[in-house]
Amino acid sequence: xxxxxxxxxxxxxxxxxxxxxxxRETGAEVSFTGRVRDDTGALQALEIEHYPGMxxxxxxxxxxxxxxxxxxxxxLVIHRFGRLAPGAPIMMVATAARHRAEAFAAAEYLMxxxxxxxxxxxxxxxxxxxxxxxxxxxxxDALTRW
Amino acid sequence: xxxxxxxxxxxxxxxxxxxxxxxRETGAEVSFTGRVRDDTGALQALEIEHYPGMxxxxxxxxxxxxxxxxxxxxxLVIHRFGRLAPGAPIMMVATAARHRAEAFAAAEYLMxxxxxxxxxxxxxxxxxxxxxxxxxxxxxDALTRW
Amino acid sequence: MIDVLYFAWVRERIGLAQESVETTxxxxxxxxxxxxxxxxxxxxxxxxxxxxxxxxxxxxxSFDAPLAGVREIAFFxxxxxx
Amino acid sequence: MIDVLYFAWVRERIGLAQESVETTxxxxxxxxxxxxxxxxxxxxxxxxxxxxxxxxxxxxxSFDAPLAGVREIAFFxxxxxx
Numbered sequence: 001x002x003x004x005x006x007x008x009x010x011x012x013x014x015x016x017x018x019x020x021x022x023x024r025e026t027g028a029e030v031s032f033t034g035r036v037r038d039d040t041g042a043l044q045a046l047e048i049e050h051y052p053g054m055x056x057x058x059x060x061x062x063x064x065x066x067x068x069x070x071x072x073x074x075x076l077v078i079h080r081f082g083r084l085a086p087g088a089p090i091m092m093v094a095t096a097a098r099h100r101a102e103a104f105a106a107a108e109y110l111m112x113x114x115x116x117x118x119x120x121x122x123x124x125x126x127x128x129x130x131x132x133x134x135x136x137x138x139x140x141d142a143l144t145r146w
Numbered sequence: 147x148x149x150x151x152x153x154x155x156x157x158x159x160x161x162x163x164x165x166x167x168x169x170r171e172t173g174a175e176v177s178f179t180g181r182v183r184d185d186t187g188a189l190q191a192l193e194i195e196h197y198p199g200m201x202x203x204x205x206x207x208x209x210x211x212x213x214x215x216x217x218x219x220x221x222l223v224i225h226r227f228g229r230l231a232p233g234a235p236i237m238m239v240a241t242a243a244r245h246r247a248e249a250f251a252a253a254e255y256l257m258x259x260x261x262x263x264x265x266x267x268x269x270x271x272x273x274x275x276x277x278x279x280x281x282x283x284x285x286x287d288a289l290t291r292w
Numbered sequence: 293m294i295d296v297l298y299f300a301w302v303r304e305r306i307g308l309a310q311e312s313v314e315t316t317x318x319x320x321x322x323x324x325x326x327x328x329x330x331x332x333x334x335x336x337x338x339x340x341x342x343x344x345x346x347x348x349x350x351x352x353x354s355f356d357a358p359l360a361g362v363r364e365i366a367f368f369x370x371x372x373x374x
Numbered sequence: 375m376i377d378v379l380y381f382a383w384v385r386e387r388i389g390l391a392q393e394s395v396e397t398t399x400x401x402x403x404x405x406x407x408x409x410x411x412x413x414x415x416x417x418x419x420x421x422x423x424x425x426x427x428x429x430x431x432x433x434x435x436s437f438d439a440p441l442a443g444v445r446e447i448a449f450f451x452x453x454x455x456x
Contacts, residue, residue, distance in 0.1 A: 012175070013162040024232060027183035029158070030176065030253075034374055037173035037244065049300055050373075051366060054350035079373065086170060091374060098183065100456075104254055107176075111246055111374055117352070119366075120373030121300035132301050135370035180456055195382055196455075197448060200432035225455065237456060246374075257456055263434070265448075266455030267382035278383050281452030 001063060001075050005055050007082035012092045020074040020096030028103040029074075031094040032111055038086040044125045048081040048090070051119035055079075062113040066095070069109070070102040077110065079120065112142040147209060147221050151201050153228035158238045166220040166242030174249040175220075177240040178257055184232040190271045194227040194236070197265035201225075208259040212241070215255070216248040223256065225266065258288040294359070296323075298337070299368035302344065305337040320346045320365060321355040337367075345370055376441070378405075380419070381450035384426065387419040402428045402447060403437040419449075427452060 004010075012033040020026045036046045063075050074096040084090060093110045097103040122133040150156075158179040166172045182192045209221050220242040230236060239256045243249040268279040297310050317323035321341070328338045338344070346353055347366040359365070379392050399405035403423070410420045420426070428435055429448040441447070 011163075013159045013165075016159040016162060016177075017157075019159075021233075024184040024187065026181055026233075029179040029181070031162075032246065032249070033175040034246070035172055035175070038170040039244075041170065051297070051299055051347070051350070051368070054347060054366070057350055058352075087167075087172075098185075100178065100180070100257055104178070104250070104257075108250055111250075115374040116371060118373040119299070119347070119368065119371050121369065122372045123300075132369070133372045135372050140370070197379070197381060197429070197432070197450070200429060200448070203432055204434075261456040262453060264455040265381070265429070265450065265453050267451065268454045269382075278451070279454045281454050286452075 001067065002077075003056065003059055003063065004078045005050065005052075005059075006078065006080055008080075010078055010080070010089060010092075012089050015076065015078060015092060016094060019076055019094050023073040023096065025098050026073050026096045027098050028100040029094065029096045030100075030103040030107040031092060032107050033092045034090045036084050036086050036088050036090060042126045042128075043086050044127065045086075046084045046088075046090070047123040047125060047130070048084065049121045049123070050079075050081045054119050058118050059114065062110060062117065066106045066109050070095070070097055070106040072097055072102070072106055075106070075110075077114070079114070079118070081120065109146055112139070112146065115139045116143060147213065148223075149202065149205055149209065150224045151196065151198075151205075152224065152226060154226075156224055156226070156235060156238075158235050161222065161224060161238060162240060165222055165240050169219040169242065171244050172219050172242045173244050174246040175240065175242045176246075176249040176253040177238060178253050179238045180236045182230050182232050182234050182236060188272045188274075189232050190273065191232075192230045192234075192236070193269040193271060193276070194230065195267045195269070196225075196227045200265050204264050205260065208256060208263065212252045212255050216241070216243055216252040218243055218248070218252055221252070221256075223260070225260070225264070227266065255292055258285070258292065261285045262289060294323075294362060295364045296327075297364065297366040299366065301369055302337050302367050306333050315359075317359055319356050319359055320348070320353065320367075323359065323365065324355070324367075343369060376405075376444060377446045378409075379446065379448035381448065383451055384419050384449050388415055397441075399441055401438050401441055402430070402435065402449075405441065405447065406437070406449075425451060 076094040079091040095103045095106040222240040225237040241249045241252040328335045348362045410417045430444045
C-alpha cells in the first residue's frame with residue numbers, strides 16, 4: 001500500500017514498475033490515470049489546492065476500506081497538487097487482486113471516493129482568467145452504487 | 147490503436163509509456179494486466195495455445211466495437227502465447243477516453259470479450275502433469291451485461 | 293478558541309486561509325451565523341451553506357454536529373479531486 | 375475439400391492439429407457425425423459437442439450453420455483467454 005500527495009510531476013508508467021510484485025496470488029492489476037484535459041485548446045494550466053493532513057487521512061481511509069472489501073494484494077494512490085500543465089497526469093490509482101472483477105471494482109471505488117471525498121479543489125487558468133471547477137452531481141451520485 | 151499477439155515477454159509499465167499521448171482531450175486512462183497466478187505454489191508454467199489469424203481478427207473486432215461504443219481516443223491490447231512462468235504478465239489492455247466512466251467501461255468490456263471470444267486456451271503445468279483450464283460459466287455470464 | 297480554515301473560493305471570498313476565532317457556537321451552523329454577521333465578505337462566502345462542506349478536526353461533518361472539543365474547523369466547496 | 379483444425383484438448387484427443395477432409399456435409403454437425411464414425415479417437419473428441427465451439431473461416435458459428443463455400447473449419451473447447 002502506498003499513498004503520495006505531491007506537487008512534483010510523476011510518470012504513471014514508471015510508478016507501475018514493481019507494483020504488486022512478490023505476490024504469487026496476484027492475477028489482476030488495474031490502473032487509472034487522470035490527466036489535465038484541454039477540450040478547447042485554451043487551457044493554460046490547472047491549479048489544484050488541497051487540505052494538508054485531511055487529504056492523507058481521507059485517502060488512507062478510502063484505501064483501507066477498498067483493501068478490506070476486495071482483499072487487495074496491493075494498492076497505490078498518487079495525487080498531485082499545485083500548478084499542472086495540460087496533458088500532465090493529475091493522479092493515479094492502481095489495484096492488485098486475485099481476479100479481475102475485484103481489481104476493477106476496487107479501482108472504480110477508489111476513483112469515485114477520491115472525486116467526492118478527498119479535499120482537493122481544481123481551478124482552470126485560461127487567458128480570460130481563473131475559474132473554479134464545479135463539482136458534478138454525477139460524481140456524488142456515483143457513490144450510491146457502493 | 148495497437149494489437150500485439152506475441153510469444154515474447156512484455157513489460158506492462160513500459161508498454162504504457164507513450165500510450166494516449168498527443169490527445170489533449172484525454173482525461174482518463176485505464177490499464178488492466180493479467181498475470182500467471184500461482185495460488186498453491188505448485189505451478190511450474192502456464193502454456194497458452196491460440197488460433198493464429200482468428201485471434202487477431204477476433205480481437206480487432208472487439209477493439210473496434212469498444213472504440214465506437216465509448217469514443218476511445220486510444221486502445222491497446224497485448225496477449226502472449228507459448229510457455230509463461232508464474233507471475234509473468236499474460237496480457238494487458240489499455241483504454242483512453244475523455245472521462246473515467248468510458249475508460250473503465252471499455253477496459254472491462256475488452257476483458258470480458260477477450261476471456262470468452264478470443265481463441266486462446268490455457269494449460270497449467272505442475273509436477274503432476276498438464277491440466278487444461280476450464281472455461282468458467284461466470285465468464286460467459288459476464289457478457290450479458292453489455 | 294478554534295482554528296478556522298477556508299479553502300478554494302471560500303478562502304478567496306473571505307481573503308483569508310486561516311484564523312483563530314473566539315466563539316461559543318455549539319455547531320458549525322451557529323459559527324457560520326456569527327461569522328456572516330461580521331463583515332460582507334463573510335456574508336458573501338456563507339450566503340448559501342448548501343453549496344459548502346464542513347470538516348471538524350479534518351473529518352467531514354454536518355453543519356449541526358457538536359463543536360465541543362473541536363480544535364480545527366474547515367469550510368470549503370464540494371471537492372473536485374481525481 | 376475443407377481444412378479442419380483442432381485446438382487444445384480436441385487436438386490432443388484426435389492427435390492432429392490440422393487435416394484436409396473430403397466431405398459433402400452440409401453443416402458442422404454433419405461433419406462431426408462423419409468424423410466421429412471414423413475412429414474411436416474422433417468419437418472421443420466429439421462425444422459431447424455442447425462442450426465444443428466451432429469456427430467457420432475463423433469466425434465463431436453454430437453447429438447447424440451452412441458449410442457451403444467454407445474453406446476452413448475449426449473445433450475447440452470454450453476459450454480461456456485474458
